[in-house]
Every structure is written in C-alpha cells, then in structure tokens.
Amino acid sequence: MINRRTFLTGSITVTLLGSPLFSALAEKRKKQNLVVISLRGGMDGLSAVPPNDPILEKFRPDILVRKTLPLTSDFSLHPSLKNFHNAWNQGKAAIVHSSNIPYTMRSHFEGQDLMESGGHKPFAEHTGWLGRGMETAGLEGLAIALPMPLILRSKANLDNYFPTKLSTPSPDIMKQVAATYPKDSHLRSTIERVMMRPFSMLSGTGSRKAFRLASTAAKALSKSDGPRVAVFDINGFDTHAAQGGSNGEHADKLYNLDKIFGKLRENLGSTFENTLIVTLTEFGRKVEQNGGNGTEHGYGTAILMMGGLIKKAQVYADWPGLKHRNMFEGQDLNATIDARSIYCSAMATVFDTDFQKLNRHVFWNDQLENLQDKLFRI
Amino acid sequence: MKKNFFRKVGFGIGPGELVPDNPISWAQDQVNKVPPLIWDDQIRSGEEMLNHYAEWVYTDREILRKKYKENRHAYREAKNKLRYKVGEKYFENLEICIRQNTALKSKSPVFERLWLFWCNHFAIIDKDAMPQFTTGPYHRETIRKNMCGSFETLLKEATLGWSMIHNLDNSESIGPQSEWGKNRRKRGKLATVNENHARELLELHTVSPSAKYTQQDVVQLSYIMAGWEHKHTKKRKECNPVRFNYKKHEPGNHKVLGKTYKQRGLSPKNKLLDVLKDLAVHPETRRFISFKLCRHFLTDNPTEDMIAPIVSAWEQSDGNLPTIHKALLKVVYDYANREAKFQNPEIWMLQMVHMVGGNWPLQADEMKYNFKIKPNNHQRKPRFFMKEIGYEPYRPIQPNGYSDIESDWISPELLIRRMSAPKEIAQRRIALKNFGLMIDKNFDNAEEIKYLIKDVKSPSTKMELIFPSYRMLKT
Numbered sequence: 001m002i003n004r005r006t007f008l009t010g011s012i013t014v015t016l017l018g019s020p021l022f023s024a025l026a027e028k029r030k031k032q033n034l035v036v037i038s039l040r041g042g043m044d045g046l047s048a049v050p051p052n053d054p055i056l057e058k059f060r061p062d063i064l065v066r067k068t069l070p071l072t073s074d075f076s077l078h079p080s081l082k083n084f085h086n087a088w089n090q091g092k093a094a095i096v097h098s099s100n101i102p103y104t105m106r107s108h109f110e111g112q113d114l115m116e117s118g119g120h121k122p123f124a125e126h127t128g129w130l131g132r133g134m135e136t137a138g139l140e141g142l143a144i145a146l147p148m149p150l151i152l153r154s155k156a157n158l159d160n161y162f163p164t165k166l167s168t169p170s171p172d173i174m175k176q177v178a179a180t181y182p183k184d185s186h187l188r189s190t191i192e193r194v195m196m197r198p199f200s201m202l203s204g205t206g207s208r209k210a211f212r213l214a215s216t217a218a219k220a221l222s223k224s225d226g227p228r229v230a231v232f233d234i235n236g237f238d239t240h241a242a243q244g245g246s247n248g249e250h251a252d253k254l255y256n257l258d259k260i261f262g263k264l265r266e267n268l269g270s271t272f273e274n275t276l277i278v279t280l281t282e283f284g285r286k287v288e289q290n291g292g293n294g295t296e297h298g299y300g301t302a303i304l305m306m307g308g309l310i311k312k313a314q315v316y317a318d319w320p321g322l323k324h325r326n327m328f329e330g331q332d333l334n335a336t337i338d339a340r341s342i343y344c345s346a347m348a349t350v351f352d353t354d355f356q357k358l359n360r361h362v363f364w365n366d367q368l369e370n371l372q373d374k375l376f377r378i
Numbered sequence: 379m380k381k382n383f384f385r386k387v388g389f390g391i392g393p394g395e396l397v398p399d400n401p402i403s404w405a406q407d408q409v410n411k412v413p414p415l416i417w418d419d420q421i422r423s424g425e426e427m428l429n430h431y432a433e434w435v436y437t438d439r440e441i442l443r444k445k446y447k448e449n450r451h452a453y454r455e456a457k458n459k460l461r462y463k464v465g466e467k468y469f470e471n472l473e474i475c476i477r478q479n480t481a482l483k484s485k486s487p488v489f490e491r492l493w494l495f496w497c498n499h500f501a502i503i504d505k506d507a508m509p510q511f512t513t514g515p516y517h518r519e520t521i522r523k524n525m526c527g528s529f530e531t532l533l534k535e536a537t538l539g540w541s542m543i544h545n546l547d548n549s550e551s552i553g554p555q556s557e558w559g560k561n562r563r564k565r566g567k568l569a570t571v572n573e574n575h576a577r578e579l580l581e582l583h584t585v586s587p588s589a590k591y592t593q594q595d596v597v598q599l600s601y602i603m604a605g606w607e608h609k610h611t612k613k614r615k616e617c618n619p620v621r622f623n624y625k626k627h628e629p630g631n632h633k634v635l636g637k638t639y640k641q642r643g644l645s646p647k648n649k650l651l652d653v654l655k656d657l658a659v660h661p662e663t664r665r666f667i668s669f670k671l672c673r674h675f676l677t678d679n680p681t682e683d684m685i686a687p688i689v690s691a692w693e694q695s696d697g698n699l700p701t702i703h704k705a706l707l708k709v710v711y712d713y714a715n716r717e718a719k720f721q722n723p724e725i726w727m728l729q730m731v732h733m734v735g736g737n738w739p740l741q742a743d744e745m746k747y748n749f750k751i752k753p754n755n756h757q758r759k760p761r762f763f764m765k766e767i768g769y770e771p772y773r774p775i776q777p778n779g780y781s782d783i784e785s786d787w788i789s790p791e792l793l794i795r796r797m798s799a800p801k802e803i804a805q806r807r808i809a810l811k812n813f814g815l816m817i818d819k820n821f822d823n824a825e826e827i828k829y830l831i832k833d834v835k836s837p838s839t840k841m842e843l844i845f846p847s848y849r850m851l852k853t
Contacts, residue, residue, distance in 0.1 A: 062447075105572070107547065109505045113776070122574060123777050146791045147768055150775065160789045166766055166798035169842045174797060176830065180848040186788050187851070194790045241443030242450040249450050292443035329568065 032309065033221045033275040034350040035230045035264060036130060036151070036343075037257065040112060041238030043281040044295055045302030046333060047250050048078050049095050049315065055322050059288040063295070065245045071095075075315045079246050080254040083262035087306050088313045092272075094375060096303040096342050097317035100283055100335035104328065106297035108238065111282025116151035118340055118363055127153045129343060129362050134229065136361040137351035151231060171195065214260040218267030221275065228350075232260060237281065241292035249294075261306055273308030276350050276376065278342065286331050287322060299328045300335035303342055309349060311377050341368040342375070349376040380714035381822050385853040386675060387710055388487035389725075389732035391819040393810045402711050408486035409703040412526050415518060416480045419742035424515035427469065428540065431511035432617035434464040440612065458752075466510050468753045470772060473514025474760035475739040477771060482732050482739075489525070492703055494725065495674050496521050497771070499667070500536040500583060501779030502545045506616070509772035516541040517771075529667075529697040530658035537579060537654060540608055543620050546575035546777065549607035551600060553628025571600035571628070578777045579603075584657040586666035591635055601628035602639060602649045622647045635660070664692040671706045674782045677717040684709050715822075718852040720784035723769040723792070727799055729853075730845045733816055734837075735809025763802065767795045784852075796846040804838035813840050821849060 050056060050065050052074055057064050068076035069085045075097065077085055087093035103114045110122035118129030131154030148160065169177075174195055181188040213232075220226045236253050243250045257279070265272050284301025300320070318336040320326045328334040340363055347362070348355040348370070355370040372378055383401050384391050391397055398404035415421055437460050446453035461467055481490040497517045502508060520539045524532040536542055543549060550572040552559050559569035576599035580591050605627030609618040624646060631640045632649065637656065639649045657663055668688035672680035691705030721729065731738045739760055747753055764770050768787075774780050781787065810816055817827045830847060831840045844850060 105550070107550075109503065110547070110574075121577070123578070126776065126778070146789075146795075148789070160791045164766060164791070164794055164798055165762075166795065166802055168794055169797045169801070173839065173842050176843055177797060177846045180830070182848070186785060187793075187848070190788050190790055190793055194794060197790075240439070242447050242453050244450065252450075291447075293447035294443065330566070 030352070031224055031228055031271075031274065032350045032352070033228050033230070033268070033271060034130075034346060035217075035221070035232070035275065035277040035307075037232040037234065037260065037277065037279045038112075038115070038151070039237050039253075039257065039279055039281040040233060040235045041108065041281075042111070042283045042285055042297055043237045043253075043279070043301055044239065044243070044250055044285040044298075045097060045300065046284070046287065047243070047245075048081065048254055048304065049075050049097055049302040050078070051075055051097075051319070051322065053322055056287075059322070060245075061289070062293045063243050063245050063248070063250075063289050065251075067246050071313075072315055074319070078251065078254050080251045081258045081261075081304075083258045083265065084304060084306060087261070087265065091313045092308060092310055093304070093306040094310050094313055095305065095315045095317075096337060096339075096375070097315055098300045098320055098333055098335055099303055099317070099337040099339045099342065100281075100300050101339045102335075103283065104299055106283060106299075108282060108297075113150065115280055115282045115339075116149065118343070126150075127155070129340070130229065130231065130347070132362040133344075133347040133351065133353075133358055136358055137347070137353040139228070139351065149231060149233070152229075211259045211263040214263035215267045218264045222268050222271040234260075239285070240290065240294040240296065243289075243294040257304075265306070275307040276309040276346055277306045278346055279304045280339070280343070284333055284335075287327060287333060288331065298332040300333035303339060305342075305346075305375070309377050311373075311375055316371075316375060338366075338368060340366065341371055344368050345371040345375060348372055349378055379822060380711065381820055382718075382849075382853050383711055383714045385721075385729055385820065386714060386719065387491055387707055389482065389491075389729045391816075392732045393735040393812075393816065395819075397819050402708060405488045405707040405711070406704045408488040409492065409700045409707070410526065412522060413484055413486045413489055415476060415522075416483045417476045417742060419745070421476060421518070422469075422515070424512065424519045424540075427511045427515045428617045430464045430469070431507050432614040434460065434466055434507055434511070435615045435617070436613055437464075439615065462751055462753075463749055465747070465749060466507065468747050468749070468757065470510050470514070471753065471757055471760040472745055472747075473517075474764060474771060475741075475745055477514065477517065478728060478731075478739045478760075479741070481728055487732075488707065491675075491725070493517070493522050493525065495671070496525060496532070498774070498779040499670065500532075500542065501774045501777055502541050502772070503775060503777055504770075504773035505545055508541065508545065509770070512541055513772040526700050527698075528658070529663075529692075529699055529702070530655060532699065533583065533658050534651070534654050537575075537583070538606060538620055538650075540620050542575070543606060543608055544616055546578055547572045548575040548603055549610065549616070551575070551604040551607075552626045553601055553604040555629055556604065556627055557625040559626070559628075571597065571604050573597065573600045576600040576603050579657070582778050584666070585635070585660050585662040588666065589635065589660065589662040595634050598632040599634050599653065601630075601632050602634065602653055604628050605646075606650060658697055664689045664697075668692065668702075668706075670782070671702075672709065674719075675706065675710050676713055676719055678720070678783050684713060720787055720852050721850075722780060722782070722787060723767040723795065724764065724771065726796070726845075726851065727767060727769075727803075729850070730800060730841070731803055733810070733820060734803070734841060736803045737807040737809075738803060763799075767799055768792050793846070796851065797842065800841035800845045801838055804841050808837060808841075810837070813837070813844075817844075823849065 047065055065078055067079050069079055071077050084093050101115050103111050113122045116128045117125035119125040128151035131152045135154040178191040181191060217230045221230055239250045242248055268275055281301055284298040285295035286298040290296055320334040320336050324330050344358050344363055348358050349372050359365055359368050387405050442456050446456060484490045502513045502516060520535050524535050552569045554569050562569040573596050577596045581587055605623045607623050608616055608620050610616055611618055627646050631638050634653055639652055642648045668685045669680055672684045687709055688705045691701050695701035745757060817824045821827050830843045834840050
C-alpha cells in the first residue's frame with residue numbers, strides 16, 4: 001500500500017499518473033510504463049558520459065572524471081552510475097548524447113519551462129508535453145503531485161496524490177463535508193475519489209529519501225491496474241562551484257540518480273521489461289571549467305535511458321566534437337539531436353500511439369525525427 | 379441580505395465585528411486611499427532588501443565558490459552561514475506574515491483583497507532569489523502604493539520596476555542594430571532581443587490576445603523595450619537599479635498594434651512610455667482587466683452585463699483605479715446571490731482565520747530573528763503552511779500567476795488540504811466563542827451551516843466541518 005508520507009520530500013517530488021483503470025482506450029493495450037526523471041539545474045553530459053577525447057582534459061584539468069566505467073570506444077560512464085552500468089551490460093540501458101531541447105539562452109527559468117512545455121517560447125505554453133501526449137493517447141488517471149507540474153498539465157482530467165504533513169480529518173467528518181457538495185459536481189466526484197482511498201493513503205509516516213520514493217513509485221507502476229507514468233524531480237545539478245570529477249557535487253547528484261535507477265529496477269520487478277526510463281534537463285554545461293572548479297550553463301548534454309523497452313546498449317549521437325569551431329558559440333557542446341525527438345519516440349513506443357499523431361498534437365508538427373526503431377524495442 | 383458579499387470582496391465578518399448596514403458604501407469607502415501595512419515592527423524597504431539579495435549572490439558566487447572550490451562540505455557549511463546572515467531562509471516567511479497580518483487586521487479588507495488581486499495580475503514568478511528577498515517588497519511598494527491612482531501609473535511602475543525587468547529578462551535584450559548589438563556581432567556573438575517581457579506586457583498585463591496582436595508586434599515592442607535594464611556588476615550582480623541604456627536600444631521607429639512610435643527629443647526613452655500610455659487606455663485592456671476582476675471576485679464565466687459597468691467606469695474616469703474598483707464592487711453586490719465563486723487556498727484560509735479570530739500569522743515578537751542560525755521551526759511555518767495548502771504567494775511558476783478558475787483548484791490532494799488546514803488553525807488558538815453568532819453574521823442560509831455542527835462540542839471539529847463545506851469553498 002502506498003504510504004502518504006513516503007512521497008514527501010524537500011528536493012524531490014514524484015508524480016505518478018496514467019492509471020488505465022479509467023481509460024477504455026488504454027485497456028486494450030498492454031500496460032507499459034514511462035518514467036521521466038527531470039534533472040533540474042542543468043546536467044553536465046560531459047561529466048556523466050565523457051567522450052574518450054584527450055582534449056577534454058585541457059578544458060577541465062581540475063574536474064575531469066577519472067576511473068570511469070567503460071561504454072564504447074568513444075565514450076565512458078561516470079563511476080557513480082553503477083546501476084546504470086549494470087543495465088548497460090545487459091543491453092537494458094542506452095544514451096543519447098549531444099542532444100537537448102532547442103533552447104540556447106542559458107536561463108534555468110526559461111529552460112525548465114521549455115523542457116516541460118516542449119515549446120519554443122518560454123512561458124508561452126500552459127500545458128506540458130507529457131500531459132498532451134497522454135491526452136493524445138487517450139490516457140487519463142492518477143497524478144501524484146501538488147500542485148500539478150507543468151510537464152503533466154493538459155486538458156486531460158487528472159487525479160492527484162501527494163502526501164500532506166498536516167493531519168487529515170476522520171472519514172466520518174469527510175463524509176459529512178462531502179454531503180454538502182452538490183451531486184454530479186466536480187467537487188463531489190473528487191471528494192468521493194478521496195474517500196475511496198485506503199486509510200493508509202490519508203495518514204502515515206515514511207521516509208522522504210529519494211530512493212524510498214523511487215521504490216514506492218516503482219511498486220505502484222508494477223501493478224497491472226496501477227499508474228503508467230511517473231515523473232521524478234531531482235534538484236541541484238547547477239554545479240557552479242566544487243563540481244569535482246569522480247568525487248564532488250556533481251558526482252553526488254549522479255549517485256542519487258543512479259540510486260533511483262537501481263530502486264526503480266529492483267521494485268519494478270518483471271514490469272521493468274515493459275518500462276522505459278528517460279532523463280530530462282534544461283541544458284548541459286560549458287565545456288571549460290570556471291574559476292570555482294565548477295561549470296557554467298551550456299547547451300548540449302546527454303540523455304540517459306534505461307528499461308526493458310531499450311533496443312540495445314548504445315551511445316546514439318551525431319557527435320559534433322569538442323574543437324572550438326565545433327562548439328556552440330565556441331564554448332558549449334553542440335546539440336545535434338532535438339531531445340523532443342527522443343521524448344516523442346518514447347511516448348509513441350510506451351503509449352503504443354502513432355509517432356506522427358503525437359508529433360502533431362504534442363509538438364506542433366515540428367521537424368522531429370522518429371527514432372523508435374533506432375532506440376526502442378517495439 | 380447578501381451576507382456572502384463580505385466574503386466575496388473581503389474575509390468575512392470576524393468575532394466582535396458588526397455586519398455593515400450598507401454593504402456597498404462599506405466596501406466602496408475602503409478603496410479611496412492606501413491603508414497602512416499592519417506589522418508591529420520595522421518593515422524593510424525594497425532598496426534594503428535588494429542589498430541583502432546582492433550580498434547573498436555576490437558572496438556566494440565571487441567569494442565562497444572560489445574559496446572552497448576544493449572542499450564541497452566546507453562550501454556547503456559556509457553557504458548556510460551566509461544564508462542565515464543575509465536572511466535567505468527568513469525574509470520570505472516574514473513577508474508572508476506582513477502580508478497576511480495586514481489582510482486580516484486591516485480596517486479595509488476590501489482594499490486588501492484588491493491588493494492580492496493586483497499582485498497576482500502583475501505576477502513575479504519564482505526566479506533566482508526573488509521570492510526570498512524582493513517579491514514581498516515589490517508587492518508592498520510597487521503594487522500597493524499605486525492602487526489608488528491611475529492604471530497607467532500602476533502599469534508603468536510595475537513594468538519598469540526592478541522586479542518585472544529582472545523577472546522577464548528584459549536586461550538580456552539587445553537591439554540587433556544598437557551600438558552593443560553591432561559590436562557583439564563583430565565579435566561573432568549573438569545579439570538579439572529577448573521577447574519575454576514584451577509578450578507578457580501585451581498578453582497578460584494589458585490588451586490580452588483578444589487584441590489580435592501579431593508576433594511582429596511582439597518583436598517591435600521588444601525593440602522599443604530594449605535598453606531598459608538593470609546593470610550587471612561584479613559587486614552586486616543583477617541587483618542594480620533599472621536604467622535606460624540607449625547603447626542596447628534598437629534605434630528607429632517601431633510599429634505596435636498599428637501605431638508607429640517615434641523618438642521625441644534627445645533620448646529614445648519616451649518610446650516605451652508612449653506605448654504604455656496607449657496600452658493603458660486601449661479598449662481591449664479595459665475589457666480584459668474588467669473581465670479578470672469579475673472572474674476573480676464573482677464567477678469563472680463573467681458575462682457582458684457584468685463587465686460593461688466596469689469598462690464604462692474605466693472609460694469615464696480615464697483609468698482611475700478607485701473608480702474602477704467601486705464599479706466592480708457594485709457589480710459583485712448586484713450578482714452576489716446569483717453567482718458563487720470558488721476561493722483560492724490563500725483567500726479561503728484568510729477567511730477562515732478572520733471568521734474565527736485565529737492566531738495567525740505569527741506576530742512581530744515571534745518573528746524576531748538574530749541572523750546567526752537557521753530560523754526556528756515556528757518562524758519557518760508561514761512558508762511551510764502556504765506550500766502545504768498549495769499557494770505560495772511569492773512563487774507562482776508562470777507569469778500568468780495563480781489561476782482564478784475553479785477546476786484548477788479542485789483535485790483530491792488540494793481538497794484534502796482544505797480539510798486538514800482548519801485543525802491546524804484551531805490548534806493555534808481561536809478567539810471565537812459563539813459559532814452560532816459567527817454563522818448568523820456570515821451566512822444567509824445559517825440553518826444549513828448550523829445543522830452541520832449540531833451536537834458537535836469541539837471548536838476544532840466545528841471548524842473541520844464548516845470551512846471545507848460547500849458554502850465556504852464557493853462563496
């Protein structure tokens with residue numbers, strides 16, 4: 001049973017939605033899960049998945065990642081990402097590199113708005129790409145968040161769940177209050193949903209640690225009548241100072257991420273085979289280290305993907321190189337793949353919905369590439 | 379009698395307060411002048427708060443990051459010390475207290491409701507250290523102080539104030555043909571305008587999309603706005619006063635909504651001031667904001683009949699805010715029995731506190747702080763509680779602010795918060811002794827509400843039954 005407190009956290013929030021219970025459309029399809037992990041602050045793709053290029057040491061003498069884990073002849077993996085590496089060795093993890101959303105202005109606030117809305121202009125959209133994708137796929141269901149994160153907003157009517165620290169009233173009081181809401185009103189149906197919940201969802205205690213949250217989310221996803229989409233938020237990737245290499249601030253964040261990967265896999269059990277986990281961030285970080293042994297806001301970065309729906313272990317990239325002339329504005333890893341192509345392909349695969357249809361409804365028919373057959377098992 | 383009117387435009391009738399005999403004049407008399415903030419201690423100026431902000435960003439970025447570049451634990455510890463020294467964990471809590479204490483104890487609750495409306499109309503989103511330091515002062519100084527003059531002045535002050543300029547990135551804007559623009563291009567760098575502020579000025583603050591402006595209008599307005607910036611310095615980062623930097627300004631004439639704006643006199647500064655003047659009196663601005671006022675105070679779906687008297691007050695008074703507000707109050711009273719409006723979490727909570735005489739928010743003596751250690755649990759309660767009920771006044775996530783639409787506020791978890799919050803307030807002690815009297819003063823259908831708490835002894839349980847009930851959520 002889901003414990004309300006288990007989901008509470010300072011820097012991490014979990015959102016689950018897409019219970020097929022409520023959707024006739026979804027019932028006809030095999031239940032597959034999509035987990036999106038937002039890495040807020042700008043995740044450094046050159047630290048998570050460094051290219052095996054000696055030029056990197058020139059730019060980053062003090063923060064170069066050493067003792068890396070082997071991936072391919074061209075790329076290695078940060079040593080903090082052990083669970084991810086295990087999955088890689090089993091063909092259940094892959095990376096898309098030198099990619100990002102089409103946003104180059106280096107502002108967290110604009111970038112995070114766009115990574116969630118999937119749009120072109122900051123604050124111009126009031127819905128999120130995942131919400132629109134679920135709407136297109138005919139999914140509605142349970143969201144676990146307060147308030148609704150932008151990435152999930154859409155016209156779809158979403159139920160939500162997020163543990164409160166306040167003490168909740170007794171079922172009897174709730175019943176009396178509910179009786180004041182007009183029959184057939186939105187209020188009434190909403191309160192009835194609350195009252196149908198097991199008491200354990202209304203009060204309880206539990207750990208707020210990230211990996212515990214991941215475990216609970218994974219258990220919910222693994223149920224055949226459970227939610228089918230989960231969104232995690234991890235803050236703190238904005239490492240302007242003391243970023244470090246194999247150890248340091250960025251390594252700590254990657255370690256947290258890896259722990260989530262591990263706990264998701266462990267608790268998804270056999271449903272891991274029908275699951276796809278992808279990361280999302282607003283931008284990468286500059287190639288050259290700064291005076292505080294950190295990095296400034298950049299552009300291109302890496303997307304980490306894991307799960308049974310991965311086609312094979314690979315670093316998928318149109319690698320631009322790290323010479324000055326190859327860099328974006330002479331300072332950033334360029335982004336040669338629109339990250340939205342990956343997210344659109346991921347939704348098409350997991351939601352079993354036509355890519356072009358999603359592209360039309362979610363991404364305004366932008367020039368996105370269908371990468372389903374390259375990246376995912378269909 | 380329309381007793382719900384006192385909740386529609388205020389916070390209800392509290393213990394010891396009488397039901398006004400003449401509701402319309404009671405309400406209208408409150409909007410003529412700006413009432414004082416109510417707080418039993420000094421209230422820091424926006425200027426001082428910007429200094430704290432500057433110390434926070436400068437010390438962190440220029441000193442701590444370099445000093446502790448090898449030792450992240452020492453860095454974290456030093457950063458926490460700095461947090462306490464500059465009040466990074468404190469001031470937002472303090473501002474919530476000042477805001478809510480003023481709202482609850484004001485002799486002009488109607489004015490306070492309008493204040494909260496305008497703060498949300500000219501919303502400052504959660505960006506950088508703004509919620510921690512400057513958005514509270516912006517609400518107090520930029521919005522509140524200008525609520526009894528013309529809309530044009532309020533618009534001008536909000537648009538050119540530091541908060542909006544920084545919040546919507548106008549300092550990043552560089553006219554492509556400006557002196558800086560040309561220089562940057564010579565060095566192979568990008569030089570372009572940032573359209574954020576121009577777009578929101580049209581879409582959210584004035585004419586709205588119903589004016590059918592085009593992308594070209596947005597770009598042209600961005601050119602006009604280019605150069606309005608805060609300087610970015612090493613010592614103060616973004617914390618410098620707003621100025622007009624003609625070296626970033628796009629020279630020439632620019633056409634917005636069919637009108638060409640030209641330079642008058644020596645500085646091209648006037649172009650934006652002229653645009654603001656026109657936007658402030660544009661028929662679509664009047665319509666849009668009259669609509670928004672009705673939507674906030676009366677119903678999710680205002681009709682033409684509701685909006686018309688407000689638009690007409692706007693026209694006849696040349697945008698005089700008290701006149702507009704009075705017209706609104708009359709409309710709300712006229713329709714009070716026909717429409718019920720779902721109240722957002724903050725207003726609903728303040729109504730509850732006011733009606734029971736709740737001991738909220740924390741008072742000045744409880745908020746005394748030494749700037750040496752982390753603020754104590756109580757002092758961090760205001761933020762915690764507002765976050766918990768789903769309304770953080772200084773942290774909307776998009777520039778359109780918090781929603782005024784019922785469906786955005788109804789979800790299982792948000793409803794659970796409405797059922798949980800009354801106990802929280804009850805536990806903090808309430809002044810109300812006679813619930814029956816409170817109900818008589820605040821509800822036309824008093825028997826219906828009294829029936830809810832019949833045979834109930836505990837004040838806390840009474841609150842748990844009354845406040846999440848239908849007539850309180852929808853007023």
